[in-house]
Amino acid sequence: xxxxxxxxxxxxxxxxxxxxxxxxxxxxxxxxxxxxxxxxxxxxxxxxxxxxxxxxxxxxxxxxxxxxxxxxxxxxxxxxxxxxxxxxxxxxxxxxxxxxxxxxxxxxxxxxx
Amino acid sequence: xxxxxxxxxxxxxxxxxxxxxxxxxxxxxxxxxxxxxxxxxxxxxxxxxxxxxxxxxxxxxxxxxxxxxxxxxxxxxxxxxxxxxxxxxxxxxxxxxxxxxxxxxxxxxxxx
Numbered sequence: 401x402x403x404x405x406x407x408x409x410x411x412x413x414x415x416x417x418x419x420x421x422x423x424x425x426x427x428x429x430x431x432x433x434x435x436x437x438x439x440x441x442x443x444x445x446x447x448x449x450x451x452x453x454x455x456x457x458x459x460x461x462x463x464x465x466x467x468x469x470x471x472x473x474x475x476x477x478x479x480x481x482x483x484x485x486x487x488x489x490x491x492x493x494x495x496x497x498x499x500x501x502x503x504x505x506x507x508x509x510x511x512x513x
Numbered sequence: 514x515x516x517x518x519x520x521x522x523x524x525x526x527x528x529x530x531x532x533x534x535x536x537x538x539x540x541x542x543x544x545x546x547x548x549x550x551x552x553x554x555x556x557x558x559x560x561x562x563x564x565x566x567x568x569x570x571x572x573x574x575x576x577x578x579x580x581x582x583x584x585x586x587x588x589x590x591x592x593x594x595x596x597x598x599x600x601x602x603x604x605x606x607x608x609x610x611x612x613x614x615x616x617x618x619x620x621x622x623x624x625x
Binding site: 506 | 547549554555556557558559562598600612613614615617618
């Protein structure tokens with residue numbers, strides 16, 4: 401019954417690998433986001449999609465590519481992983497008007513070794 | 514998006530009322546003020562949102578003065594489980610895809 405679910409919860413991988421994180425929301429929201437929280441606990445917006453269309457693309461390396469097959473899903477694919485990509489990645493969703501705020505997933509802890 | 518300033522940390526004891534004030538001098542006319550709570554190893558959780566005056570729900574109250582350049586999150590009778598990071602954010606909630614920008618937040622530590 402989870403509102404925003406991310407998989408996997410933990411991901412340990414070697415440098416240079418390609419990995420994907422999946423996100424799904426069952427709240428009927430039309431906007432989805434990816435945030436990155438680094439070791440200093442800063443939460444930074446990476447991408448925002450509204451009705452499957454990319455709205456926000458912050459200064460994120462091209463190695464990161466979001467894909468939204470429908471408005472309930474926003475996946476994040478990362479190519480050629482680097483040590484600095486290690487962080488917790490949060491998916492979130494909201495209505496366009498952001499009434500009642502964002503609903504966040506529980507996060508995916510990515511560790512690149 | 515308006516920048517916010519809030520204390521880095523606060524300490525309290527169980528049963529006390531905690532007030533966390535956030536400054537947002539450059540808040541725009543269309544901006545709402547939203548507070549989130551984050552526990553370790555979890556995603557932020559929406560607490561409360563307001564535009565002006567006072568908003569209250571089952572978790573907290575939000576006080577916003579007339580000039581809207583600041584806001585205060587009030588947590589009544591905190592418990593140990595309220596130990597978390599609290600984020601104050603401002604943004605235009607009616608703009609499609611506008612993403613909320615998180616600051617450093619306030620780390621609240623509640624002791625017995």
